Amino acid sequence: MTPFDTLTDLPTQLHQPPVRDLAWALLSPPLLDSTPLAQRHPLSASRWSRQPGLLADWLRGLDADSTALQHWLAQSSVRRLGLYYERLWQFALNAAPDVDVLAANLPIRQQGHTLGELDLLLRDEQGVHHLELAIKLYLGPAQAGGEDHAHWLGPGSHDRLDLKLAHLCQHQLPLSAGSQALSVLAELDIQQTQAALWLAGYLFYPWRHGCNPPQGANPQHLRGRWLHRRDWAEFVSHPAAGYWQPLARQAWLAPARLASTELYTPAQFEQWLAALPAQANAQLLVRLVESPAGDWVEAERLFLLNDLWPDQAS
Numbered sequence: 001m002t003p004f005d006t007l008t009d010l011p012t013q014l015h016q017p018p019v020r021d022l023a024w025a026l027l028s029p030p031l032l033d034s035t036p037l038a039q040r041h042p043l044s045a046s047r048w049s050r051q052p053g054l055l056a057d058w059l060r061g062l063d064a065d066s067t068a069l070q071h072w073l074a075q076s077s078v079r080r081l082g083l084y085y086e087r088l089w090q091f092a093l094n095a096a097p098d099v100d101v102l103a104a105n106l107p108i109r110q111q112g113h114t115l116g117e118l119d120l121l122l123r124d125e126q127g128v129h130h131l132e133l134a135i136k137l138y139l140g141p142a143q144a145g146g147e148d149h150a151h152w153l154g155p156g157s158h159d160r161l162d163l164k165l166a167h168l169c170q171h172q173l174p175l176s177a178g179s180q181a182l183s184v185l186a187e188l189d190i191q192q193t194q195a196a197l198w199l200a201g202y203l204f205y206p207w208r209h210g211c212n213p214p215q216g217a218n219p220q221h222l223r224g225r226w227l228h229r230r231d232w233a234e235f236v237s238h239p240a241a242g243y244w245q246p247l248a249r250q251a252w253l254a255p256a257r258l259a260s261t262e263l264y265t266p267a268q269f270e271q272w273l274a275a276l277p278a279q280a281n282a283q284l285l286v287r288l289v290e291s292p293a294g295d296w297v298e299a300e301r302l303f304l305l306n307d308l309w310p311d312q313a314s
Helices: 017-027 054-062 067-074 082-095 162-173 179-187 229-236 266-275
Strands: 100-108 113-124 126-138 195-206 222-228 243-246 283-288 296-305
Touching: 017 054, 017 067, 017 082, 054 222, 067 082, 082 113, 082 126, 100 179, 113 162, 113 179, 126 162, 126 296, 162 195, 195 296, 222 229, 229 296, 243 266
Parallel strands: 126 195, 195 222, 222 296
Antiparallel strands: 100 113, 113 126, 243 283, 283 296
C-alpha cells in the first residue's frame, strides 16, 4: 500500500525525534487496505516513489541537520497530533522534487460560514489531487469480534473508526467537488481534482483475549495492545525483557528511541504509576529494550486505561 516497502526500518535508524516522526509519516502503512473511497499515498507519483534511495538520503540528511524541519514546525504552535502529522506531510511534499503543493488547509466557505477545509491540494504527473490526511489510534473491542468498524474506539472513547470513515467519505472528500469549492479552485486555476484519503496510525487489541481486525484492515497495519488498570499487575506477572514507561502524546508517532539517561528505572515507573489518578486519561506505554548501539528502542506499545473505560471518557 506504500511505495516504500524497502524503507520500512528506516525510522528506527534515525536519531532526531521530529525526523523520525517525519519518516514514520511517509513510510508507515495505512490502517486499511479497503476504504469506501479511494486511498492514495501522497507521494505515489513522485520521483521518490520510483527511487526510494533518494528519499532515504534526504531523510538521513535531515537527521544530520534538522534545522529546516525544526524551523518549519516552529512556525505553528501545533499541539494536536493530527495537525502535527499534517505539518510533517506538508514539509515533505514541499521538498519532494516533482510535487507541487498548491494549497494546504484551504477553507471552503458559504456566506461567511466555513463548510470545511481541504487538507492538501497538490499537483504531480498524474494531475491535481485533493488529499485528506488522518492519523488515528483505535482500540478494538474486548466483548465483540472486531470486524465492525463501530467497535473500534479512540483512546478517549468518543472517536470511532466508522464515524471517521463516514466523515472522510461523506463530507471531507466530496467537499472539493461542491460548487463552493469549485469557485475557490478556479481562482487557483484548478479545473478538476481527484479526491482521495490517507489514513495511518495504530490498531490496539485487547490484551487478554484479543479480537479480529476491523473489516478491510491492512494485513501490515501497525499494532499494539490495551488493558485496564486493574489488569496491570497480572499483565506484568509475565515479564518480558526491557522496561516500561509512558510516552508523551507528541511522541506517539514513530517507535520510541531513547538515550539511557531518558530511561525510567523500575522504581521511577512504579512511582509514576502510583501517582497516576484512578480515572486518568488513557496512557500510552512503551516497552523499551537495549539496542546494540546502547540506546533503548521500542519493542511494543500498549494503552493503559482507567477501569471505567470506555463508559467514562478519558
